[in-house]
Amino acid sequence: MDKHRRTFLKRAAGGAAAAVASSGAGAFPRREELPLPPNAIGMLYDSTMCIGCRACVDACKEANDMPVEQPAKFSDWNQDTWDTAEDLSGRTLNVIQVYADGTKEHKDEVENGYAFVKRHCLHCVDPSCVSVCPVSAMIKDPDTGVVTHDRDACIGCRYCVYGCPFGVPQYEFHDPFGQITKCQFCIHLQKEGRLPACCDVCPTGASLFGLVEELQKEAEQRLAAKPGEPYVFPRGKLGDDKYPPHEAPLPEYEPYVYGVTESGGTQVRYLTGVPHEKLGLPEVQAASFASIAEGMQHTLYKGMIAPLALLAGLMYFAKRSTRQDSDDED
Numbered sequence: 001m002d003k004h005r006r007t008f009l010k011r012a013a014g015g016a017a018a019a020v021a022s023s024g025a026g027a028f029p030r031r032e033e034l035p036l037p038p039n040a041i042g043m044l045y046d047s048t049m050c051i052g053c054r055a056c057v058d059a060c061k062e063a064n065d066m067p068v069e070q071p072a073k074f075s076d077w078n079q080d081t082w083d084t085a086e087d088l089s090g091r092t093l094n095v096i097q098v099y100a101d102g103t104k105e106h107k108d109e110v111e112n113g114y115a116f117v118k119r120h121c122l123h124c125v126d127p128s129c130v131s132v133c134p135v136s137a138m139i140k141d142p143d144t145g146v147v148t149h150d151r152d153a154c155i156g157c158r159y160c161v162y163g164c165p166f167g168v169p170q171y172e173f174h175d176p177f178g179q180i181t182k183c184q185f186c187i188h189l190q191k192e193g194r195l196p197a198c199c200d201v202c203p204t205g206a207s208l209f210g211l212v213e214e215l216q217k218e219a220e221q222r223l224a225a226k227p228g229e230p231y232v233f234p235r236g237k238l239g240d241d242k243y244p245p246h247e248a249p250l251p252e253y254e255p256y257v258y259g260v261t262e263s264g265g266t267q268v269r270y271l272t273g274v275p276h277e278k279l280g281l282p283e284v285q286a287a288s289f290a291s292i293a294e295g296m297q298h299t300l301y302k303g304m305i306a307p308l309a310l311l312a313g314l315m316y317f318a319k320r321s322t323r324q325d326s327d328d329e330d
């Protein structure tokens, strides 16, 4: 394809998108948001309880048969021995990241402090990855709400990568037959009556498994109690006595449970000691992207506006491109 034709196609696609976008998403009716499923399961990650041991990262790798990840600088030595994942990738479904400031003396403080954050799929209540997938390879369980990925159905288009507001799905670029990867809530372990690996191994209960509604009550209880008071923190699964709880003074929390409203709500919720933006948890609008995008799509295609906008975009840039070509030739 020559340079002009490539530029033309790029501009035409952009023009059509801009034509649709300029009409404003607010002008379209939204489809109704999906509610929390009846037996929604989820996770409460309490950043203040996290000690950054990364036991959850290792357990996740092992449980999901994922390769170790190492920065390129380590490629000549110790290859494939231990994992140093810094972000989510085609090799890593779960990662612990660190916020750090100044002298890094105080845990869960913004100034001269540090704090941990765990990143993986949030199992959205109304997931955009499911909404954008053209072949239904992303599936939300109607009962538990767990969002899984069907490798056999997936065509590798990566729409889910661009559609997820939390940057979760990743592509296996290291594999010539690469696929999409993301946390599936260890559904294979849950089928055997086991806990998701990360919650099972977490020594402090920072990653706590349970029913979303009960986890939310637990989070609100922690926020309502007085900082410094002794509190009994459950471990593993909320309401289960497999692992003994541990007592510790309550920290000073940010007065916000992340995941209640973000993009229509998520089944993984966060309590933090520093503002969530500091931890890289994105500021996301309350309305689910899926409900907005699907509302737009239905309206546009009903009125044949999308094909017309695309045609208008193509014609406009075809004209401009032709004029430019003849200018270039002069």
Ligand code: SF4
Pocket: 120, 121, 122, 123, 124, 127, 128, 129, 130, 147, 163, 164, 165, 166, 167, 168, 169, 182
């Ligand atoms: S966090 Fe992203 S990948 Fe996970 S369910 Fe939500 S939209 Fe899908």
Ligand code: SF4
Pocket: 056, 059, 060, 061, 063, 064, 093, 094, 120, 182, 183, 184, 185, 186, 196, 197, 198, 199
């Ligand atoms: S639920 Fe399983 S797949 Fe998801 S982050 Fe935890 S260990 Fe990894």
Ligand code: SF4
Pocket: 049, 050, 051, 052, 053, 054, 055, 056, 057, 096, 116, 118, 201, 202, 203, 204, 205, 206, 207
């Ligand atoms: S296992 Fe628990 S304490 Fe350790 S890094 Fe993971 S979430 Fe934090």
